Amino acid sequence: MAKHGGWAGKVLRVDLSTGKISTEDTLEKYRDYLGGTGIGYKVIWDEVQAGVKSFDPANKIVYGVGPLAGTGAPCNGRTAITTLWPTCWPKALVASGHMGGQFAAELKYAGYDAIIIEGRADRPVWLSVWDEKVEIKDARQLWGQGIRRTTIEINQQMGPEASVAAIGQAGENLAPMSVVMNSYSHSAGGVGGVMGSKNLKAIGVRGTGSVRIAGNKEEWEKLIKLHLSLLGANNQHVVPSNPQPWAEHYNAGSRWMASAGRRWGAANPSIDTGACEPHNLNRIAYRTNNAAYFLGDKAWQHTVRGNGCTACPIRCHTMLKVPAVSAKYGIPELGQNTCVGLLFGRAFFKSFPDGPKGQTAIEACMVGMYLADDLGVWDNYGQLQRDFQALYYNGIFKRKVAEKEFNSYSWNKYEQGDPTFLFELLPRIANKEGELATALGLGTGHLLERWGIPEQEWLENHDLLYWKLGHPKHHSNEDAGQCGVIINTQYNRDAQCHSHSNFTRNGLPIEVQKRLAAELWGSPDAVDAVAAFTPMNAHKAKMAKWSLLRKELHDCLSLCNWMGPWVASPLKEREYRGDDSIESLLYSLATGDKKSRQELDTIAERIFLLHRALTIRDMGAKDMRTKHDTIPDWVFTDPKDKAAFSKGTIRMDKEDIKLAMDMFYEEMAWDKETGSPTKATYRRLGLGTVADELAKRGLLP
């Protein structure tokens, strides 16, 4: 490479114990790891010893972005934050959280590909990164403030262009169930307490530079247009939710909600989302309305617009205006978020007086967003709320919490679906007030241990969706049968992988999905229709490997895996094909380092392998198959006791899943017996020294 493009070129390192601020050359040190989680895993492997705990000063936090952050590539606003995960139970292991918003781009414009935070400040501080001027600033006046106030205060100092990633009271108080958040609604869960343990309240970033595109500018423009043309709506749903004149297919379960007559009713003047014909790239932002998707038709009248990350036309954070909440709850009438963030408040309640999609449910969402996104409470992909319901309705709270404390909550309000209950609960979680709230703030695994509840009870309960290590499933068998199960065995928190579910939920007919699957993974049998699963085959293992590697690749390049990969599209003339090479095309043109799809996937495999090695090292175990890659019992059950592989069930078969894991390990060239990567695999992927280190510890198969 002559002069590189894409990367900013420097990694910023800040030691909060000593106050030392330094930089290092990104490409010299991290080129083989691209960026994002790649830099994160590398730093943790090289610099954080096994046995370090999440809140120890010796733990580090790596805010990593990739070569595509801050470019014009669609959906590039993701920052990967890697650290030892405090909700990972029974011991902290490496994991990453991902926030969208504007932080990633701003960091690049300031000249950095990552920030490594180490040590612990002796008083509350915040980090100001303004191009090359980096300062550790006193945050005593911010300590105790919520995320919104903190963000505003720092923006007043750094200017409105600065992006501020801040923690709330939950993080300050070292509640493991806490987030860091930028741009008011873009959070990374699990990281808040780690920042709090370092006395780091926030990072404000302002950059006045730009990201260089190494390749031909016209080709780049053309590529961006191609990529935009392949986008569907959020989660890469490529068909609209109801019939449109241009559309051959439609699916009531699609997030492509736009349609003539469906209006953003709270915009001024209100806006008709219209037909959104896919070739009209200027209307992509009208396709998705996650509030209407999750909360029903009523949400249209409250919709102001979509909000989202840098360079992403999807705008999946729907902004709602609900005037009634000001008078009723004393909170602002505007709120915005997506998915579990949007549903944060609603999800605590079993029912509402006017039904699951009525006005009260919307108000519960508004209250939930207002509180959680200011206090910085995390919900662990909805596990907090599922746990809460189970613990209350099974009488466990009553048994575990002192009577006086238990009675201090208005349980009648809770049972009636009154959103004001959230004002009692969420601040207490953030401030660790009382046993109930403190236990909830620990995360599922630590809560169960604290209250002497066997994890097995959670592993057997289908409704709780709990998977392992204190975390829930994230797109498992319900989405993609064995492929989803395999993916959910691999990480140390919920898997956060959407490569497979974005494909299976894209809304195309099964015969089209099978045709595309044959091109991508070698056989139409790689995918099944939902709840009509067939026994395991090698192509499903290929799909699982591909899904994991693309997730890791996106996390390193700063592409949004809540959108990609883009292997299906809304385009009939392409027979609904997307482009499996879009990542490598973007990478090559942006950086000037020409890499084929396969070459880039190999780098992603190296990075994924390093994550595996870290997990093995820190667990001190090589038998990953039985100690780590575990599957909860509920996966093998069905509410109607329907047999696995019969139509209408997502139940899996134990023997078949054993075979699935065999095939996956084979596909990865890992040892089948232990599920540990072999020395040869480490060497093939350029991780020979990692293999040597593991060999010294007796951790190679």
Place this chain on the structure above:
Amino acid sequence: MERQEEVRANILNIIRDRSESGRLISAEEILTELKRRGLLTSEEIKPKTHLETALKQALQENRDVKEILAPNGVCYYYSVRRLSETYAGILVLKSENPLWLIAEVVRENSKRYPRPVPVAGFMESPFDLTLEAILECLRVMGEDKEYQDIAQTITSVGKTFLYSSRHLDPDYASMLAEWLDVGQADNP
């Protein structure tokens, strides 16, 4: 341009314009539109065969233009550049009997994707049926042996979906309805 070619080009424009607005057009309507736009000479106005030949040729020469036969025997025309075959199919069914419209849409979805269809979907564009009309259709269907395959399933949050038992069995249909209505949103 030869006169014949000119007529064909005008016909194509009319079909494509109509498709652009999300609607089909019949031969008769094309003729009316040609007249309205003043695009036919007085000799060309009368002979019906003249238009039919031009239309046929336009269809052969332009792969985007399609013909669809409505159950009442009338042929409609549209351009797939602007209007999909699926949508055209819905429009011709809509021009007929709502019973048929609902049943065919439900059968097609059950067979092809496969998935059940929410009843409320028929109240939206392009179906635009009222709830009363839909309920009446379902009542009549229940008594008509032609529609005995059209069945209902209700999700845990009370939303009714329709499916065809020719293509989905009841457990499978109810699982898929739950997935569409509740499961996907609960597993975002």
